[in-house]
Amino acid sequence: MKKSLSISDPIALAIFQSGIHSIAEEMGAALRRTAISPNIKERRDYSCAIFDAQRRVIAMGDHMPVHLGSMPMSVKIAAESLPLQPGDMAMLNDPYAGGTHLPDITLVLPVFIEKHSSPFFYVAARAHHADVGGMFAGSMGPAREIYQEGIRIPPVRIMRGGEIDREMLSLILHNVRTPEEREGDLAAQIGACRLGERRLREIVEKYGLDDVSALAEALLSYSDRLMRAELQKLTAGTFHAEDFLDDDGVSDEPLRIAVAITIAPEAGSLTIDFSGSSPQAAGSINAVYAITWSACFYVLRCLLAEDAPATAGLMNSITVLAPEGTIVNARPPAAVAGGNVETSQRIVDVLLRALAQAAPQRIPAASAGTMSNLTIGGIDPRTGQTFTYYETTAGGMGARLGLDGISGIHTHMTNSLNTPVEALEYAYPFRVRSYGYRQGSGGDGQYRGGDGLVREIELLTDSQVTLLSDRRKFPPYGLAGGQPGAGSRALLIESGKDPVELPSKCSVHAAKGARIRIETPGGGGWG
Known part of the structure; x- marks a missing residue:
């Protein structure tokens, strides 16, 4: 029955x-x-x-x-x-x-x-x-x-x-x-x-x-x-913000993401307009419309209580405008691998920066703003088989009113964990030389941004090493007078040679015994 x-x-x-x-x-x-x-x-x-x-x-x-x-x-x-x-x-x-x-x-x-x-x-x-x-x-x-x-x-x-x-x-x-x-x-x-x-x-x-x-x-x-009721609590008006990606890995030119958020509390509606964002790029940091929509969904969902049901109904009153052919709505045959992981994070940063003008007590400073993607591939000498390793590396969370940022945590569009050292060394021909907090990388303020991480991996075989990261030129911003967090950094360290700073987006061949050192950004300070 x-x-x-x-x-x-x-x-x-x-x-x-x-x-x-x-x-x-x-x-x-x-x-x-x-x-x-x-x-x-x-x-x-x-x-x-x-x-x-x-x-x-x-x-x-x-x-x-x-x-x-x-x-x-x-x-x-x-x-x-x-x-x-x-x-x-x-x-x-x-x-x-x-x-x-x-x-x-x-x-x-x-x-x-x-x-x-x-x-x-x-x-x-x-x-x-x-x-x-x-x-x-x-x-x-x-x-x-x-x-x-x-x-x-x-x-x-x-x-x-x-x-x-x-x-x-x-x-x-x-x-x-x-x-x-x-x-x-x-x-x-x-x-x-x-x-x-x-x-x-x-x-x-x-x-x-x-x-x-x-x-x-x-x-x-x-x-x-629930969403309409939340929007009715916000300040009416149009709020503008912008932020930049360092480059696209092909040229050295920064790429702009601009947003105008128009809030109409009486109607319980909101419009997000990305007009003015850079044209789609030659490199792989282009985001398709689905990514831009996803970032908007995430930010607006964060306005609600944790137990609010995450359904399609949340976006009924939301309009997202992203001009075709731009970095936030790329068209074929643009490369997009980094758009999912890097541009999505910057879109969130820009949205929060705009919303901070409408709800200054509720919005945190910028978090790391990059997933610090590291991929390594080669032949595992233990098995003779091909291996491919991929991981994002956590950074610092931005501070917010009343609380310091959390150190060494995945934020915003990523919700993953790290690969434990034991699992990493078991699965791949690596040795982890160091792994810990990047002390002092969080931005100063009344409330301090969380620190990033330092991770150094030794390669036990010749490998192809690839980075997709950001926040070198434009570190995570602070809010309400808080200072920015430290930017990212990556080094290739080979025996008998000076360390080489790697570009944020690159692919290099590294010999057995080389070490890859990743330093992730700290979060911005608040106040």
Whole structure:
């Protein structure tokens, strides 16, 4: 006998919200436990979410903001491009089809209920794969066009009728450096989606499809009301801000991100306009529209209480304008690997800088503002096999009214962990020489910015080393009179030679015994 949940009962809605959120969280836990690569298993560089029949997100795991805000576009395009049948599962990574950058592969599974001919839900799992081919080991280098960044996957079926499409899988695996690891991680994503499908069917079996559909609609409406109510508390007006990326890795010219946020409290609406931002660049720091939308979603979600449901309803009253052909809405064939990790962070910094004018007591100073991406590839002498290592390195959090910033933590668009030293040295031919806080790198102020990190890795084999980072020329800003944090730095240290400072975006070949030292930015001070 099915239980009944009244959509007019706030307790019933809270139960549904918690239940549907727990499914996304359980999907993530299953993906983490069964993945092969340290990047997913240890660093948790993945995200899972649930969507209704109209492809509107109704629940997200507490995973990666840069994944989650953009994932609905991938689900929408996959569902519209492919006539998915029961047992089918879509796969894609194309940044120009709702993706972010090529290493982020998304699987989308339609959930059919009973004998209905169309899906009532979709579940999706996105994970950053440590290599998807291209000219740089790890697929995260300073490329000049997207074709150099790896294999580009439009919406295709990875499963048909409940069976893996071995031909499609073989095509993918023949274009990456670490096929066994990729196959294992894709299998973990498939399992996570299957788990989500099973849990959704259990909820429908328990409460009935009509009640579940009505509650999903009520949850979307509730999110909409929460956001409109929050916007009504803000100061009316148009608030401008700008910040810069150091360069694109090709030329030395800074790239501007400009924003104008117009708040209309009486209407409970907000418009974000990125007009005036730099044209798309020759290097790989271009962001597609899905990334820009994701950064806006993240910042606005941060205005709400932590338990507010993160659904598509949050953006009903929000307009995001990003001119095509700019660094915040690039068009093919622009390279985009760094747009996902670096430009997304700067977009957040600019949005917060503008909002600080409307809500000065609520907005923190700038955090590190770079994911300090490091990829290393080569042949592991222990196995004779190719390896690819990818990791983002944490920095300092910006201070805010009443609190110092936290040191050595991933902030804003990344929500990952570090790879523990033991796991790092076990999985790769590395030796970690030092790892600790970068003392004094946080900005001064009444409340001090958090310190960045110092990490030094010795290479135990000849390797290709690639950096995608930022915040060299333009350090994280302080607010309310606080001082900026220290900028980033990276060194190549070889025996018998003076240390060489590496550009923020580069790829070099380093010999066995060389050390790579990463120094990440501190957060800005407040007051």
